Amino acid sequence: MASKPDSGTVLSSRRAVVVGGGLAGLAAAVRLSEGGYAPLLLERRPFLGGRAYSFVDRESGAEVDNGQHVFVGACTEYRDFLCRIGAWGNVHVPARLDAPVLRGGKVSRLRAGGLPGPLANLGVIARYGHLSLRGKLRLLYGMSRLRFAVRKAGGPLEYETFDSWLRRHGQDDDTIESFWNLITLPALNDDVREVSADMGAMLFQTALMGDPGKAAIGYPLVGLSSLAGSAAAEFVRSHGGEVRCRAGVDGIGLGGGPVEVRISGSETISAESCVAALMPSGLLAVLPEERRSDEFFSNASRIETAPIVGVHIWYDRWVMDETFMAVLDSPVQWVFNVTAMHGEADGGGQHIVISLSGAWKWKNMPKAELREVFEAEAATLFPAAASARATRFLVVKMLDATFRVVPGAARYRLPQRSPEPGLFLAGDWTDTGWPSTMEGAVRSGNRAADLAMEYLAGKG
Numbered sequence: 001m002a003s004k005p006d007s008g009t010v011l012s013s014r015r016a017v018v019v020g021g022g023l024a025g026l027a028a029a030v031r032l033s034e035g036g037y038a039p040l041l042l043e044r045r046p047f048l049g050g051r052a053y054s055f056v057d058r059e060s061g062a063e064v065d066n067g068q069h070v071f072v073g074a075c076t077e078y079r080d081f082l083c084r085i086g087a088w089g090n091v092h093v094p095a096r097l098d099a100p101v102l103r104g105g106k107v108s109r110l111r112a113g114g115l116p117g118p119l120a121n122l123g124v125i126a127r128y129g130h131l132s133l134r135g136k137l138r139l140l141y142g143m144s145r146l147r148f149a150v151r152k153a154g155g156p157l158e159y160e161t162f163d164s165w166l167r168r169h170g171q172d173d174d175t176i177e178s179f180w181n182l183i184t185l186p187a188l189n190d191d192v193r194e195v196s197a198d199m200g201a202m203l204f205q206t207a208l209m210g211d212p213g214k215a216a217i218g219y220p221l222v223g224l225s226s227l228a229g230s231a232a233a234e235f236v237r238s239h240g241g242e243v244r245c246r247a248g249v250d251g252i253g254l255g256g257g258p259v260e261v262r263i264s265g266s267e268t269i270s271a272e273s274c275v276a277a278l279m280p281s282g283l284l285a286v287l288p289e290e291r292r293s294d295e296f297f298s299n300a301s302r303i304e305t306a307p308i309v310g311v312h313i314w315y316d317r318w319v320m321d322e323t324f325m326a327v328l329d330s331p332v333q334w335v336f337n338v339t340a341m342h343g344e345a346d347g348g349g350q351h352i353v354i355s356l357s358g359a360w361k362w363k364n365m366p367k368a369e370l371r372e373v374f375e376a377e378a379a380t381l382f383p384a385a386a387s388a389r390a391t392r393f394l395v396v397k398m399l400d401a402t403f404r405v406v407p408g409a410a411r412y413r414l415p416q417r418s419p420e421p422g423l424f425l426a427g428d429w430t431d432t433g434w435p436s437t438m439e440g441a442v443r444s445g446n447r448a449a450d451l452a453m454e455y456l457a458g459k460g
């Protein structure tokens, strides 16, 4: 028998409930819909998308993302999810990697050539002008060692920093700053000195050491909420399911039977299966108090998070030609040309966003100071910005943007199958083998939904 939540009456019962309308919850709900289970999805906020959402900036009228999101070709389940909900037309994915990198006024590109397979990515190193010949040889050596690095759960790579591994394999400050950290910092939202060698190896083995299409950087052509939230909700509804926003769950009752899902200020639902697609803190908050500290669930409290700060500047004219660009020797890490990505004319003006990963240094800095730093920096990087007028300046700080993949953290990621019958877990931080990404979120949702359907099918 399920233990009853403190208050509320059981008014209805459902076969499948999903709590949390981020990408993990949306993916789970879509999968359950495809399986014919017509799920009920409950989201606390008025909008879907979780940590990948957009809002309309009242002053500029633009749809602004909570943070610039990109993905690589290797993100197969995220790409498949977009296709299934009919959103594929709203992203751009080039055939190969092509990322301009600016240093001291000179642009060199990380660009995969036309050769097949891994050879294409070797060309990336050969053409990269921000490393000397010696640096390139060093990098080639590091890449070849990393290609054969053996990753295994609980293995030594999980307990070493990526920086330490790289240095043990011939890498120096120059290759680390000009190449390894240029990719690691935005992809894992932490510096090479902080992340585990295992996640570093995962990143480069998955994206840069196989088919050249896997490293291609894709991006949305519309705001994040327009991209996935509405399309996924529409998909669920068209398959007989239900999506409710402003429906926060304030308790989940567990007791070996149906999962009791209590909606704040509303009904309690008896769910034969429930996918909890919440962040670790969100999951712990809805669990019965005695379960939060038990052997299984308490690990979730050990997952740490890292901030991302997005600095948006609207100029009265075009200042940046590339669609996006990485910058070395500058506080600007990666900068995106939102006007070009969203195909907006912007009356001759331009909206750019500077994306600051691992943003501990910036997260508490007041907006006026950030403006001073980054407008000056943009004027140095883009000559046209020096004479342009910034018509709008906006900062979006996401303090818990991603979970951290520091050494030893992998053991705290919970599996999608919980010890509670009928309760399944999703969320990018659950054990998918992926870092904190849209791909990880979708993978977790797919896996949790598959387990839920297996469970339901077993019950008949």
Ligand SMILES: Cc1cc2nc3c(=O)[nH]c(=O)nc-3n(C[C@H](O)[C@H](O)[C@H](O)COP(=O)(O)OP(=O)(O)OC[C@H]3O[C@@H](n4cnc5c(N)ncnc54)[C@H](O)[C@@H]3O)c2cc1C
Binding pocket: 019, 020, 021, 022, 023, 024, 025, 042, 043, 044, 045, 048, 049, 050, 051, 052, 066, 067, 068, 069, 070, 071, 247, 248, 249, 250, 277, 278, 279, 282, 286, 308, 398, 400, 401, 402, 426, 427, 428, 429, 436, 437, 438, 439, 440, 441
């Ligand atoms: C600024 C920023 C930039 C990023 N850049 C990238 C990128 O470039 N590429 C990439 O792949 N990833 C990126 N990410 C990471 C990516 O956004 C996340 O990995 C992904 O969105 C996580 O989805 P999720 O569903 O696991 O979690 P969440 O999105 O956190 O979803 C959890 C949902 O549960 C809801 N919720 C919480 N409590 C309750 C409750 N009690 N009842 C009901 N609902 C509840 C929340 O409101 C939320 O909607 C970025 C993230 C941020 C913040």
